[in-house]
Structure formats: structure tokens, C-alpha cells
Amino acid sequence: MFKDLLRLELFPTMWCPGCGIGTLMSQVTMVMDELGLDHTNSAVISGIGCTGRMAGYMNLDSVYTLHGRTLPVAEAVKMVQPDLKVIVISGDGDLTSIGGNHLLHTARRNANLTVLCNTNEVYGLTGGHAGPTTPKGAKTISTPEGAAYEPLNLQNLLKGGSTYFYARTTVYHQFHLRRCVKEALAWPGFSFVDITSQCIENYGRRLGFKTGYEMLAWFREKYKMAPDGAESLGPFELGIVRKGQTETKDA
């Protein structure tokens, strides 16, 4: 049962009603359950943020690291315990902004980790400041005139090396989300799943959405599956791009 992977005694969670993180957690634990991943063979490393709190709700050894520092911790854990499945779950701000340098280099070193990035396009926990994944023009509390810059192109960033695994999905597309997580967990190297989800309280409302459901409906409308075998995902395309399933240093 995937519920065995959750600390139900700590529920209700700290997340706002309508937040996408709960969906993400249940989907991820379902996949883990299906694959037989639990406290005897896996560890979760999370960063700081609303998303980072997920680690504390999971019923296995977890490390809630400093803001941005999931990847150095996770890479070291994997080196010391090569048989452990090391899963990193964190927010987009945590992984790509303050942790951006680690992301570049941990990917370059092809550390055998699965990174699940909750891309809610904002710093949720701190109240909704813009971050590197905030779309140009989006109004947030720190960009009252709309975000001034293009967001990071994570796909291009991570496709720089000779081997990579990048998947883009959303919490609306649950079947696809589970497939992406499953394949990422099976990838014998650095795998990154970019999961769009809704932060209704500190982002969606300021963009005019009234409920989390409205944001999900928007994901359904906006995001489309990439054609089979696509080597690159276009804007708002969901899918998996990967290359060079080679042996990794600790595979």
C-alpha cells in the first residue's frame, strides 16, 4: 500500500487546500510502492520550501537539507551507499536558483540520482516571490509589473551533456506523471523530472485563478503530449527526452 510510505499521523499536511504538492506526493509514493521502494532500500533528500516538507511526511529515512543543497547531500549519500535508491524531491526555486550551481555540476557528473522538481513557477513558501522558472510577464509579489526576464530553459540546460534524462509533466496528467517518475527511477544516471504543479495561494490567485482546480484545468488545456520519439520538447509539450544510457560511475 502506498499509504504505508506516508506518515498519516502527521496529516493534515501543512500545504494549502488546492495545492499541487499533495497530488505529487501521492503519485510519487504510488510509483515507489509499485516498484517496491521503501525504507529498506530508499532515502529521500529534500530542500527548503513547501515542496521540501514532503520528505517529513514520508515513512522512510529522509534528509531535509539546507535551502538549495539537496544535490551535494544526495550525491554523497549515493556514493557512500551505492545500493540505496536516492530520490531528491524539491522546489524549483530550491533546485534551480540557490541550488543552480549544484544542478549544473551534479548533472555533469551524472550522479545516479532521480530528481523530482516541483515546478510551481514561484517561491511558494516565502509568500510568492518570482524565481528563475517564473514566466516572463507573470505578476508576483516581487514583480508587480510582471517578471522581467525569460525563465530558465531547464530542458536545454540539462541536455548539455553526452548523457541525460529530462522529463516534463504536470500534476494534472497523473498517468504521465507516474510514467515519468517510474522511468526516471529506472534510469541509471542523473534523471530530472520537471513537474508543473499549482501554487494556488501564493501564485495562482495573483494570476486570476480562483481555485487550484482552475489551475489544473488550465494545465489540461495548455499542455500537450510531445510526439513519440521527440528529441526535444517544445513549449508546453510533455514528454521524456533522454540520451546515452551509459554506465554511471556507481551503477
Place this chain on the structure above:
Amino acid sequence: MLVQGNQAVFLGAVKAGATFFAGYPISPSSEILVLAAEHAARNSVFKLIQSEDEIGAVNAIMGASLAGAKSFTATSGPGFSLMQEAVGYGHQVEIPTVIVDVQRVGPATGMPTMPAQQDLLQAMHGSSGDYYPLVFYPNSVEECYRYTILAFNAAEESLSPVILLSDAFLGHLIETVDLEAIPVLYPPGIVWHEHNLDLDLVVPGGMAPLEIVSRQRPPLGTGQRAFTGLTHDWRGQQRTADAGVYREWLAGVKKRHQEIAGNYRFYEYIDHPTSDTLLIAFGIVSRVVRPLASRFAIFRPISMAPLLADELREYGRRFKNVVVVEANDGQYAQLVEWALRREVRRVPLLGGRMNIPLIEAELGRMGIGEGLSV
């Protein structure tokens, strides 16, 4: 045989059972990274990450420790500053590990790589919040080895990152040490990986053998624990708005650190039958002032934190003048003043220069030690 200070630190770490090093190059600490890389190349059990920066390195040693490895990193002032957030993290999460800071003149890039002792207060209070670190500062190549082992032991016992201070002179100092005979005892039942260590050091006559303290906590991946930098209760459950939980936790940690630090109070005292002046010096500066023992008493703290307040009072009260000679602008002197509750004299050796004439000139200006011949 001839051994360098940085090399002795590395050998001590391996002797203590370290199997993980992460670091980012910075003089004058880089030899330790290079030695670790060579060691990792020869021993598959020893893991190494040359990190993208010192923040990556220090967080990697935290992860490695949680995963069950004794881990360490080495850096110098600028890198040590980058590591500070994780020092507090290690205290909050209770992670045993060792951080070596081979000091150079700062602030910022400063004078690479002239020696200094300017990271003393940073080593004690560089991270946010209240925490009670153990900090050691050896003064010879042999001591670099010995106190690295003790730093690993203190880390295991206190469940916290322990800081080993060194400096550009000490790190690059090459001394003849007898490497055959320091008895190092491993606890029974521990299986040690073959490290092909061909070096060993000697305990000076009469000193007890160093007993290696082994890891107590089961490694990551064997339980259902939440290791968190948030204030938490004993179950690892976050308690971020409860002053009672916080106070109880901090008081417990403080008490435990004080008790453990009680077993790690290291210092040296050289008496002088007639002098009215006590010189206080540590690390490489204590080697520089050593010839002045013919004219003054000398107190050398090796355990820099927690402060050896009782010992400072015990020896300090016997002397009319207390003079702290250190390669910074009075960082230890202000702590000594607090401990003694009286003014002490300062001889700051700044800019990487330290020698007897410089110190004598300063003492002369204070009217200390005049009329006494060396």
C-alpha cells in the same frame, strides 16, 4: 621521516577511519584535496568529490556522514565562510564530521597565502543561531596528526561538525616525526577497511594511546527517520513554533557538548619561576614565541572552543601582565579578557609576518620584560 602539516592532517583523518572527502581547491589547504584524490584512486572504499564550490563540499560531507561514512573537508578562510551555513546545519541535525580550516590573511581574498589566525571567532560563531562547537588548533606536524584523530573522535561523541584550525605556516611546515609508534586503538568488533596506510606517527613519551571512537548511529537507508534542519522533537518531527521544545532541545545539546568538551580540554603551560608576565599564544604563533619561555610563562590553548576559561583563570591570576600574542587583531584576547574580567595586553601579528624581534619590540613598547635577558 619528513611529513608536512597538511599531510599529517590527511593521514590522521584516514587513521581515524575517514572514508569520504569533499573539497574545492584553495591554498594553503589544497594538499589535503590532492592527497585525498591520490588515496581515492588507490582505495575504492575511500570516496572523493571535488565539488563545484565549498558549499557543495561541506554539504557533501554532511550527506556522507549521514550515510555512514566518517567524512571531512579542508579549506581556507574564503571557503570556510562559504561553509558556515552548513556548520549550523550539522549542529541542528547532529552530524559528526570534520572541517579543517588552514587559515590565511583575510578578509576576503586577502593575502594569499600568508598565514593568519583570523578565523578564530568565525570557527566559534560563524553560523547563524546558538551552537557549541569544538575547535582545536595544533602547533606541530605531529599534533596535526594527533588532533585530527581527536577531532574525528570529538565529532563522533558530540554528533557535530568539529573544526580543526591550522594556518599557512603550519599546513606547509615540514618536520621530522617518528612515524612508527603512536599507538592508535580501534574499538573491538570494528572491521577496518584496508587503506594501505604506510605511515604512522608516534605518541610522545607517556601519552595515552589514541582510541578511535566509532560511529554509533545506523546509516541512512536503515530506518524511518526524518533528519531535519528545522527545530524538531526527538522523533524528528518539526516543531517550529514551540519555545518550550526549542529551549529543552538547546539546553540538552549545550549540556551534552559541555560534558563531552570536558574530555577534550587540551592546553600546554610552561611555567616561569620569576616572571610577572604570562604570554598566551596558540597554533603557529606559539612556536614563534617558544624561545621567550626563558623570560616569560607561556599558556598555549589547543582546545580553542569551548573556551578554556577555568584554565585561563587558573594561570592568568598568577601574573601581573597577561599578553595575548596572535595573528589577528585581538580575537582571542577579547575572550581572555572576558574570562579574566580584566584587561590584557595584545600583540597582534598582522599581514602574515611573525617573528621574535617584532614581538619583543611590541613587548618593549609596553614596558614588559625589560631588564630580563634571554
